[in-house]
Amino acid sequence: MFMKKFNLLLRFGTLAAITGLIAATFSCQDHRIPLPGQVIQSTGPKPDWGPTITPQMLAVIEELGRLAPAPLESLTPAQARSRPSFKDAVTSLLDKNNIAPPVANVTISERMIPGYGGVPLRAKIYTPNGVTGPLPVIVYFHGGGWVIANADVYEYSTLALAQGTGAVVVSVDYRLAPENKFPTAHQDAFAAYKWVKMNAGLLNGNSAKVAVAGESAGGNMAITVSMMARDSSVSLPVHILSVFPVADNNLHTYSYDLYANARPLSRPAVQWFVDKYFNTPADGDSPLISLVDAANLRGLPPTTIIGAEIDPLQTEGMLLRDKLQSVGVPVTYQLYRGITHEFFGMYAILPEAQQAQALAATQLINAFR
Numbered sequence: 385m386f387m388k389k390f391n392l393l394l395r396f397g398t399l400a401a402i403t404g405l406i407a408a409t410f411s412c413q414d415h416r417i418p419l420p421g422q423v424i425q426s427t428g429p430k431p432d433w434g435p436t437i438t439p440q441m442l443a444v445i446e447e448l449g450r451l452a453p454a455p456l457e458s459l460t461p462a463q464a465r466s467r468p469s470f471k472d473a474v475t476s477l478l479d480k481n482n483i484a485p486p487v488a489n490v491t492i493s494e495r496m497i498p499g500y501g502g503v504p505l506r507a508k509i510y511t512p513n514g515v516t517g518p519l520p521v522i523v524y525f526h527g528g529g530w531v532i533a534n535a536d537v538y539e540y541s542t543l544a545l546a547q548g549t550g551a552v553v554v555s556v557d558y559r560l561a562p563e564n565k566f567p568t569a570h571q572d573a574f575a576a577y578k579w580v581k582m583n584a585g586l587l588n589g590n591s592a593k594v595a596v597a598g599e600s601a602g603g604n605m606a607i608t609v610s611m612m613a614r615d616s617s618v619s620l621p622v623h624i625l626s627v628f629p630v631a632d633n634n635l636h637t638y639s640y641d642l643y644a645n646a647r648p649l650s651r652p653a654v655q656w657f658v659d660k661y662f663n664t665p666a667d668g669d670s671p672l673i674s675l676v677d678a679a680n681l682r683g684l685p686p687t688t689i690i691g692a693e694i695d696p697l698q699t700e701g702m703l704l705r706d707k708l709q710s711v712g713v714p715v716t717y718q719l720y721r722g723i724t725h726e727f728f729g730m731y732a733i734l735p736e737a738q739q740a741q742a743l744a745a746t747q748l749i750n751a752f753r
Contacts, residue, residue: 457656525596566672675704
């Protein structure tokens, strides 16, 4: 009965209904009714790099380790792009436990849009069903260190954002390194944003209600696209959603040292990404990378930052929050304990991801008003 109710809410319910159900699920410590995915828990020992990791999060990390055991930094970019992802780990666990994967009452389509210099980029478009337009629009940038992944890998996130907000989500496949070095991905992201602003009507979208969002490297570009819009006299997005963003060039912060060997993101993995995307180490000092010390963040739109505890990027997300606040940008920040990088799309299993998705949707809906 609970499974039916939850799936109906995912397919047809409002954000308030979904959020209310989640809140009720976690409101009583002694009498909680688990969401379907919460039956998936590891009983194994916690790793040295993650002594606070939750049983659900550890189950995903263990499955990812089974599917993709080789360290990222030991692979070529081609090998890294073809191996199973964290999304595959979630899907595999759901399948093993006879749990349906996340669903949404959303139509998925694709189109080519111009990137920097007019180079065509694939965009996946997620349009909520049963609502009349013009709809708000979210331009979304996936993670992967500017080297790996694509819109498909991050599809659980984009499905949830479209379902939770009632907005059209445009997920951009910007060009990847090392074939396309810095700042190509950033330039593609800005070009995609400008195209959406100018052509929102083609997507049943409202050009006056466009937000940007992204995870990890994409969380960085959600900020930098807004900076580039400000500096180019292009109208700003109404909100920035930046999930565990890259925001600094310092690989020896508190969280980098504490979680240097974490999974799925470690310090060696970040060094591998940097080597592939940067032309020289000096690129790391660009305002497009070092948001917390080199960038001008004044005048950016209200921003929501979502952080993970067991993540080398935790410290720079907090520093980004502090810098934005110091220049008068309204910021909502939430750190989720016991979970790792890439958790945001794992809401079929992780209660923390369910909570983060509800927060993100609430912030975006308020901005679209």
